[in-house]
Amino acid sequence: MSAPKKVVLAYSGGLDTSIILKWLQTEYGCEVITFTADLGQGEELEPAREKALLLGIKPENIHIVDVREEFVRDFVFPMFRANAVYEGQYLLGTSIARPLISKHLVEIAHAHGADAVAHGATGKGNDQVRFELSAYALDPSIKVIAPWRLWDLTSRTRLLEFAEQNQIPIARNKRGEAPFSVDANLLHTSSEGRVLEDPGVEAPDYVASRIVAVEDAPDTPEFIEVSFERGDAVAIDGVAMSPATLLTRLNEFGARHGIGLLDFVENRFVGMKSRGLYETPGGTILLEAHRGIEQITLDAGSGHLKDSLMPRYAELIYNGFWFSPEREMLQALIDKSQEHVTGTVRLKLYKGSVRCVARWSDHTLYSEKHVTFEEDAGAYDQKDAQGFIRLNALRLKLVATRNARVAGRG
Numbered sequence: 001m002s003a004p005k006k007v008v009l010a011y012s013g014g015l016d017t018s019i020i021l022k023w024l025q026t027e028y029g030c031e032v033i034t035f036t037a038d039l040g041q042g043e044e045l046e047p048a049r050e051k052a053l054l055l056g057i058k059p060e061n062i063h064i065v066d067v068r069e070e071f072v073r074d075f076v077f078p079m080f081r082a083n084a085v086y087e088g089q090y091l092l093g094t095s096i097a098r099p100l101i102s103k104h105l106v107e108i109a110h111a112h113g114a115d116a117v118a119h120g121a122t123g124k125g126n127d128q129v130r131f132e133l134s135a136y137a138l139d140p141s142i143k144v145i146a147p148w149r150l151w152d153l154t155s156r157t158r159l160l161e162f163a164e165q166n167q168i169p170i171a172r173n174k175r176g177e178a179p180f181s182v183d184a185n186l187l188h189t190s191s192e193g194r195v196l197e198d199p200g201v202e203a204p205d206y207v208a209s210r211i212v213a214v215e216d217a218p219d220t221p222e223f224i225e226v227s228f229e230r231g232d233a234v235a236i237d238g239v240a241m242s243p244a245t246l247l248t249r250l251n252e253f254g255a256r257h258g259i260g261l262l263d264f265v266e267n268r269f270v271g272m273k274s275r276g277l278y279e280t281p282g283g284t285i286l287l288e289a290h291r292g293i294e295q296i297t298l299d300a301g302s303g304h305l306k307d308s309l310m311p312r313y314a315e316l317i318y319n320g321f322w323f324s325p326e327r328e329m330l331q332a333l334i335d336k337s338q339e340h341v342t343g344t345v346r347l348k349l350y351k352g353s354v355r356c357v358a359r360w361s362d363h364t365l366y367s368e369k370h371v372t373f374e375e376d377a378g379a380y381d382q383k384d385a386q387g388f389i390r391l392n393a394l395r396l397k398l399v400a401t402r403n404a405r406v407a408g409r410g
Contacts (some may be wrong), residue, residue: 004116004143006031008109010101010131013048015170017120019159020147021055022166024118027151033061035108037101040068040186040244055168063108067100068186072243075100075322076187080283080290081231081341082306082334084314089264091280091287092317093188098127099322102134106142116143123149126269130320137323180207186247188260188280199265199275210255210279214352217258221350223357224253226289228345231338233286247282254281258352269319285347285354292345292356296364302337309333 007024011017011034024032034057036048045064052062075096086092105117117135121127123146132144153159163170181193189210196203205213227235233246241249254260260281268274294303309330316327343361347354369379 003028004030004114004145006033006109006112006114007116007118007145008033008035008105008112008114009118010105010120011036011048011052012120013045013051015163015168016159018051018055018168019153019163019166020118020120021052021057022168023147023151023153023162024145025056026166030116031061031114032057033108033112033114034063035101035104036062036064037097037104038064038066038068039071039097039100039184040248041184043184051169061112063104065104067104068244069242071097071100071186072247076247076283077232077243078331078335079317080286081338082310082313082330083287083291083294084310084317085287086314086318087264087266089262090266090278090318091188091262091283092314093185093278093280093283094127094183094190095130095318095320096187096322097185098130098320099134102131103138105131106135106138109139109142116145118145118147121146121148124270124272125274126318126320129269130322133320134323182209184210186244186251187283188278190276190278192274192276196275196277203263203277207277208261208279210251211261211281212255212258214258214261217351218256219351221348222253222257223346223348224285225344225346226250226286227343228290228293229342231290231335231341233289247286250282250285252282253349254285254354257349257354259349259354260284261352285349288354288356289345289347290341292347292359293343293361294341295356296359296366297341297343297361298337299365306334306337 007028007030009017009021009024009032011021013036021032021034024030034048034052036045038045049062049064053059079092079096084092086095102117108114109117119128119131121131128146128149132146135142135144153162160170162168179195180191183190191207196207225237226233227238232243234240236246236249260279260283262278262280263275264278265273265275298306313327313330313334316322316324316330321327340363342363343359345356346358348357367379369377
């Protein structure tokens with residue numbers, strides 16, 4: 001690959017991406033443009049601007065963008081319409097943020113006439129795949145630079161030496177080895193590495209930073225109501241909210257009640273197993289609420305088809321194929337299923353658990369007169385079940401007869 005002339009870097013303002021910024025400048029002699037996404041990670045982002053200026057980036061080349069509403073509206077909510085869960089447990093909090101970051105990297109590259117984008121993901125993880133597959137899907141001619149796969153700064157000591165040689169400020173707490181790595185956004189916080197690397201050892205209590213311990217959660221349950229329109233949450237307790245505001249509020253409820261903590265060993269796309277601690281308070285509530293409203297508004301055929309396709313859909317997101325044709329095809333099917341997923345659910349939050357306790361909708365398919373144990377006024381003729389059972393039993397009886405006949409021949 002020829003040396004890039006202008007690079008857009010996914011920049012957090014932390015030590016690693018600051019080293020990458022300086023490395024790009026010294027290795028390629030190129031102009032660097034920074035992009036810092038406000039995904040609701042809960043950190044002050046203006047220091048990233050100050051650090052970029054300190055490292056010689058022109059003010060017009062520094063982009064700090066609040067993408068919280070776009071993140072929830074265009075990425076999180078479509079994913080939750082599918083009830084997407086990877087390997088039965090993981091709510092894909094990191095996975096779903098990467099295509100959004102890549103989208104902005106490519107858009108900024110086009111606006112500035114840049115010929116490359118760069119990221120700080122390592123060569124062992126999934127994020128490198130997610131960033132790069134997304135970038136190539138959006139611009140097949142874009143160059144992607146992944147310094148962790150290219151440079152010789154292979155130890156913490158060498159990274160710190162490079163920082164000192166290039167006058168990159170090093171926070172005091174960055175001098176030693178970090179106890180674990182953290183990635184956060186509005187949907188979740190993930191922690192992995194170091195003290196979490198041995199799956200046979202319980203994670204220290206201090207790792208969880210977003211959710212109170214179940215033991216410290218309130219002793220009294222709390223009830224909330226979440227309303228949906230066409231599969232997307234639109235209000236809490238009757239108060240309409242924007243997507244990001246609504247998820248923020250659900251996070252507050254979930255965190256207070258110790259909801260959404262997951263200790264998980266997953267299969268990475270690159271081939272290895274990895275242990276992580278995930279905190280997804282609002283997302284855990286949202287998933288339970290969405291499934292609750294689907295229970296009365298989605299017919300059996302649609303719901304069962306969705307459930308059968310969900311693992312594939314979740315795997316596509318996990319593996320970085322958000323912008324793939326097959327994900328978009330599945331999304332069209334999922335969105336079609338949500339046309340009548342409108343109504344309200346009541347949820348009980350208590351000591352680490354969230355449970356749907358009531359649900360109602362003008363679009364309901366639930367018919368009390370058909371299921372009642374009392375007199376149903378002819379709504380359902382129980383004699384019809386006899387023929388239904390006979391027809392469904394026919395193939396089973398034929399198989400059993402055949403097996404008995406063959407077994408009788410010895």
